[in-house]
Amino acid sequence: MINFQYVRANSIADAVNLIADDPAAKFVAGGTNLIDLMKMDVEQPTKLIDISRLALDKVEDTAEGGLRIGAMVRNSDLAYHPAVEARYPVLSSAIRAGASQQLRNMASTGGNLLQRTRCAYFYDIALPCNKRTPGSGCGALAGHNRMHAILGTSDACIAVFPSDMCVALALLEARVHVSGPNGARTIAFDAFHRLPGETPQRDNNLEPGEMIVAVELPSAGFASNYSYLKIRDRLSYAFALVSVGVGLEIADGRIKAARLALGGVAHKPWRDTRAEAALAGQAANEAVFRQAADIVLRDARGFGHNNFKIELARRAIIRALTQAANGTPQSQSNKKIA
Amino acid sequence: MAPYIGTAVSRVDGVAKVTGAAKYAAEFSAPGLLYASIVSATITKGRITRIDTSAALAVEGVLTVLTHENRPRMADKDEAYKDEVAPDGSPFRPLYDDKIKFNGQPIALVVAERSEIARFAASLVVVEYGAAAYVTDVFRRREAAVPVKAPANPSEALFAPPKPRGDADRALAAAAVRHEGEYYVPIEHHNPMELYAATAIVDPDGKLTVYDKTQGVQNIQHYLCGVFGLKSDDVKVMNPYMGGGFGSGLRPQFEVVLAVLAARALQRSVRVVLTRQQMYALGYRPAMIQRIALGANRDGTLDAISHDAITVTSQYEDFYRQETAWSGLLYTSANAKYAHRLAHLDLATSCDMRAPSAATAVYALEAAMDELAVALKLDPLELRLRCYSDRDQHEDRPYSSKALRECYRQGAEAFGWSRRNPEPRSMREGTDLVGWGMATGVWDAFQAPITVRIVLTANGHAEVACATSDIGTGTYTIMAQVAADMLGLPLDNISIKLGDSSLPQSPVEGGSWIAASVSNGIATTAARIRNELLRLAKQMPGSPLADVGSDDVALADGKLVSKRDSSRAVSIADAMRQGAVERIEQEETTNPAQDEKRAHNTHSAIFAEVKIDEQLGVIRVTRVVSAIAAGRILNTKTATSQILGGVVWGIGMALHEETQIDHTFGRIVNANIAEYHVPVHADIHDIKVIFVDEPDDSNPLGIKGLGEIGIVGVAAAVANAVYHATGKRVRDLPISLDKLLA
Amino acid sequence: MQQRNQPAGRADGASGTVSVNLTVNGTRHSLTLDPRTSLLDLLREHLDLTGSKKGCDHGQCGACTVLLDGRRVVSCLTLAVMQDGANVTTVEGLAKDGHLHPLQQAFIDHDAFQCGYCTPGQLCSGVALIAEGHAKTADEIRELMSGNICRCGAYTNILAAIQQAMRQS
Known part of the structure; x- marks a missing residue:
């Protein structure tokens, strides 16, 4: 780890000013990802701007009937927040599926959106990685790619975005409030994370110097018919091979509205509005779910070790939709798949 | 007194482990302790053609960077590197020469005042390699096996x-x-929870005390003596606790060589801790x-x-x-x-x-x-x-x-x-x-040959010593149980010393052989203690054990008791008072019968x-x-x-x-x-x-x-x-x- | 072929220190530190509180778990300087007045450890788990303890120990 200057920001404006001075500076909040990457020499900020004490730790109702989550709200506090448990249980469930309670106690809401990939080639500075060192090549393409993406890949990068929480935020159509040198703006969740394309070094569409100040949830929480189903190599404390977040509105046995997003399959939480549209107005049955899964996976492509993810994702989508439709969401502690 | 053997005795080291008092290899300190960080090879096979440590040396707080080019002398014969359980071949020698034999091989050691400095400076070492072709896939070597x-x-x-x-x-x-x-x-990979670490402490007399994560302190001591040409008196190896081994600590690992190398180069105490990633370069x-x-x-x-x-x-x-x-x-x-x-x-x-x-x-x-x-x-x-x-x-x-x-x-x-x-x-x-x-x-x-020393004191306490290890298996506890039963003393009166190369001989802790070896070793030495007590007891005027043979007497409840007539007994205290001795010390080697x-x-x-x-x-x-x-x-x-x-x-x-x-x-x-x-x-x-x-x-x-x-x-x-x-x-x-x- | 193990950073590895005040197990400490010092290294290297263990240094094993202002965290992934003013409880602070914490005693009773290296983290995590109140069933305890790896495989005994301490609390 290189040495760095440590400064603590006293306000959002202070934080934005501090980072504007120094392009090699980074914000730190929970630290669970950044400190890890600094120890691996993957991240080398010359200045750390500590924003963990900013008063962005509130979860508040919005006038539109939604919820505004401060960027510094800890993952565990959010997962167990009464309003989230009652109105957005898919978010609560997704958070509990990720990491460990210790890490969730530290990790911030904003930081969760900014997690970097777990790709082994990204993490090991002795190996090529276009995300870490643009132009050095992608070691995973012809290497160990069991954990890697099957959707939205490019020749430059097949890394996946590792967050569980963000899968739920994607399907809930969260909005990301940011502040920066040019003032405040709001980014739709789907427009926040990027696909790798030719610039895999850019995970998201934050502009230099911008910081996340809040994540806002609209009112629709899908609290009756939802599920977060995470499939992994051991039963807890492992990154997803595939995860599926689902929210349904069901009336008279028919799907009025559907939300569907996947984790572990792409460079961003993978939401498919075409599949959602195909579900809307249909009866909730397996044939319909299978059709939706086929739509989601229409362009899926494996790279060898991860070919199995396509079929796994298909089955997981059908299962998660079934769980949601039946009102039997996946438990995150009882590991029997509902 | 009911026997302890066969019962559900709680670990005698339990309190130490649940309170954080139990100390592991990286947790011993010394005045002026230095911290070392390993630079690992990033190629799989070949040679180091150039290694530039100047940037690392320029970092304030760095004392030295050891490489194959400037390291102190090490033995040049394979035999010196062959430990107790070495297989056939030519053992790996850390920092010995420019050859790279596997990816992650240690190639330099940065020694600094603080671990953060050492780790940072290690990242500044520039290495040029001449890479050679390699095969790491068993399926590609299947035909050539x-x-x-x-x-x-x-x-x-x-x-x-x-x-x-x-x-x-x-x-x-x-x-x-x-x-x-x-x-x-x-x-x-074994992945024991404790990171591999060695703390080499230079004692005021110039001798070394090395706390190492190992399953065999005497194996390490013997190895260090070979590699560095030391006399066995010059180096003591300790592992009072080991955070899991599972076989990975049977052979000497490179952390201990590097810690001693640096301590000898600088005549300062040095600690080397591997990162989790570096532990994948072990066996x-x-x-x-x-x-x-x-x-x-x-x-x-x-x-x-x-x-x-x-x-x-x-x-x-x-x-x-x-x-x-x-x-x-x-x-x-x-x-x-x-x-x-x-x-x-x-x-x-x-x-x-x-x-x-x-x-x-x-x-x-x-x-x-x-x-x-x-x-x-x-x-x-x-x-x-x-x-x-x-x-x-x-x-x-x-x-x-x-x-x-x-x-x-x-x-x-x-x-x-x-x-x-x-x-x-x-x-x-x-x-x-x-x-x-x-x-x-x-x-x-x-069952392997082993030597156990027991010191019995007149107050009815016994110290049982053997250079074995407790790698989490419960050796401390079973040793105490066996000793308590063999000496007829309460468990609390037994203290166990292990994990110290200066104690009586033990093989490495592995293969499931220590429980049988050390327990029977304790029984053998305890019988010698008993015989000595009997000798003293017989000298008492009107001794109730005067005509009792050594096979007919047992130690129980702090007394020597005739097995045939339990009313004939002499307390340990009385026997020792008779002989005017404060302590009885016996050390005995047990060579198990080879039952082929x-x-x-x-x-x-x-x-x-x-x-x-x-x-x-x-x-x-x-x-x-x-x-x-x-x-x-x-x-x-x-x-x-x-x-x-x-x-x-x-x-x-x-x-x-x-x-x-x-x-x-x-x-x-x-x-x-x-x-x-x-x-x-x-x-x-x-x-x-x-x-x-x-x-x-x-x-x-x-x-x-x-x-x-x-x-x-x-x-x-x-x-x-x-x-x-x-x-x-x-x-x-x-x-x-x-x-x-x- | 030249490989530098990292791109050039600032070659002033020792320069710059920060001052940190925090309370550990009820004792207040004021220290001057390298800003890179993790909370774990502060405990182990500066305060000689080696009960908190370093098993991976990357938040993957849970051996370094401590209570930070009452919440369980992995102390390897936070910088000491970020915790200025904090109140930290380590395994050394669980016993009070010479009496083991009920969970410590339960670990001994149930033989909930072997090598002992993950134990301080399991204990701090278990103490926090009981206080959090989210875990009632065995499945819930297992899930919420899954951030603490025990390579010796004492899991079933750890579960039994936590259940015993839960009943007592």
Whole structure:
């Protein structure tokens, strides 16, 4: 780890000013990802701007009937927040599926959106990685790619975005409030994370110097018919091979509205509005779910070790939709798949 | 006073471990302690053509950067680097020369005032390499693998390949029912929780005290003396606690060489701690490709066993164990043949890992037996009973004891095996397929020469000393139990000293041999103490023990008591007062009798239940019963823990563990404990451990040892349960869910 | 072929220190530190509180778990300087007035450890788990303890120990 200057920001404006001075500076909040990457020499900020004490730790109702989550709200506090448990249980469930309670106690809401990939080639500075060192090549393409993406890949990068929480935020159509040198703006969740394309070094569409100040949830929480189903190599404390977040509105046995997003399959939480549209107005049955899964996976492509993810994702989508439709969401502690 | 042996005594080091008082190798300090960070090679094979340490040296707080170019003198003969358990070959020498033999090899050591500085400066060392071609994939070296030779080290004679019997080819060809299959176990890493570390303290007199993470302090001391030309008086090696070894600490690892190298170069105390990533450059369980062929008669008896194995080692040492010996040992079969070849890869040398050779070989054998049972339409347990052997099949000799039949019976009953529907995919629970599988386990019961010193003081306290280790196995506790019983003292009056190379001789802590060795060693020395007390007691005027022979007296409740007449007794205090001695010290070496006429083994029967989501392939191991026959159980509590741990390891081996190497780069790509999966809490459910009664007279206390037997067979039981649940036979471990989806 | 183990950073590895005040197990400490010092290294190297263990240094094993202002965290992934003013409880602070915490006693009773290296983290995590009140069933305890790896495989005994301490609390 290189040495760095440590400064603590006293306000959002202070934080934005501090980072504007120094392009090699980074914000730190929970630290669970950044400190890890600094120890691996993957991240080398010359200045750390500590924003963990900013008063962005509130979860508040919005006038539109939604919820505004401060960027510094800890993952565990959010997962167990009464309003989230009652109105957005898919978010609560997704958070509990990720990491460990210790890490969730530290990790911030904003930081969760900014997690970097777990790709082994990204993490090991002795190996090529276009995300870490643009132009050095992608070691995973012809290497160990069991954990890697099957959707939205490019020749430059097949890394996946590792967050569980963000899968739920994607399907809930969260909005990301940011502040920066040019003032405040709001980014739709789907427009926040990027696909790798030719610039895999850019995970998201934050502009230099911008910081996340809040994540806002609209009112629709899908609290009756939802599920977060995470499939992994051991039963807890492992990154997803595939995860599926689902929210349904069901009336008279028919799907009025559907939300569907996947984790572990792409460079961003993978939401498919075409599949959602195909579900809307249909009866909730397996044939319909299978059709939706086929739509989601229409362009899926494996790279060898991860070919199995396509079929796994298909089955997981059908299962998660079934769980949601039946009102039997996946438990995150009882590991029997509902 | 009731005996302690055989009871559920809580660990005597329990309070130290739950309060944080127990100190491990990286937790000892010294004035002016320096911190060192290792620079690791990023190529797999070749030479260092240039190593530039100037940027690292320029960092304020850096004292030195040691490389092969400027290191202090080290021995130049292989013999100096050969430790107590070294295999044939030329041991790796850290920082010795410019050669790169494996990726992650240590190539420089940065020593600084603080660990943060050392780590940063290590990242500034610039290395240029001349890279050579390499192979890290066992499947690419399959054809080039060479037959193992009988080991040169006499202590490794046990690992000589077994001799064939009968005509296995003919018997296989003629067999009524045959099964042949290829099974694969990947490279696995031990991943003990404690990072490898050594703290080398330069004492004021210039001598060294080295706290090292090791399973054998005297092995390390002897090794350091060889490598650095030291006298045994010059260096003391300590490991009062070890945060898990599982075989990885049997041989000296490079942290201790580097710590001592730096301490000697600077005449300052130095600590080296490996990163978790760097620990993947240590030894590992060798990957194993094995073909098993079984030929059976219609009645379910075996007629032929053939076991071909390829295991992995480095290019510079031939590490292997008795990989092919287990299959021919366990079941009655007139014909058996074996072939064991070594694939030399550009990796570090493989090494012992919990139940070395048995964990992997018995997995294949027991999975193959399950497949044979299917072919024979026979219950898998019934097949084992029909092939049961009361004699060691290699040497055609009886066992000193073998209660495996009782393991099968009690294990099956506790599990409810009789309710198993033999048809695969026949047992369901909602969306889950339920599978029940079983397997047998086997391991050796060894005893090694050991020396124990006991100092008894007149206040009825005893100190028991031996240079063995407690690597989490409970050695402190069983030593205290045995000593308390042998000396007739309360447990609290016993203090145990171990983990110090200056104590009486002990072998490395491994192979499940320490419990039997040290316990019988304590019994031997305690008998000498007793005899000395008797000598003193007899001198008392009107001694009630005047005419009592040494074999007719025991120590109990702080007294010497006649075994024939318990009213004739002399207290320890009185006897010592009579002799006007404050302390009695005895040190005795126990050389176990070599009983070659009988085989000495432990056995187990494992029954496992899995529940598998039919669509998604997610596997849960919901129940395991492990019934163990391992002679006398010294401590039912710590013994149960040993077996529980072995079962957890077996579950990990079956479902999770695999060191993944990118063969293009020769680099391990899951060199961490997030992506190298071992079981977590959520993976582990009900595990029942049964110890069956198994009296054994191989040693006076009837002890066989427990460290390995718990894992052997577990992976097969789980794999067989997966087959029973799904009808899919996955022969290459780990059984990750993708292998069930196809 | 030249390989530098990292792109050039600032080659002033020792320069710059920060001052940190925090309370550990009830004792207040004022220290001057390298800003890179993790909370774990502060405990182990500066305060000689070596009960908190370093098993991976990357938040993957849980051996370094401590209570930070009452919440369980992995102390390896937070910088000491970020915790200025915090109240930290380590395994050394669980016993009070010479009496073991009920969970410590339960660990001994149930033999919930072997090598002992993950134990301080398991204990701090278990103490926090009981206080959090989210875990009632065995499954819930297993899930919420899954951030603490025990390579010796003492999980079933750890579960039993936590259940015993839960009943007592």
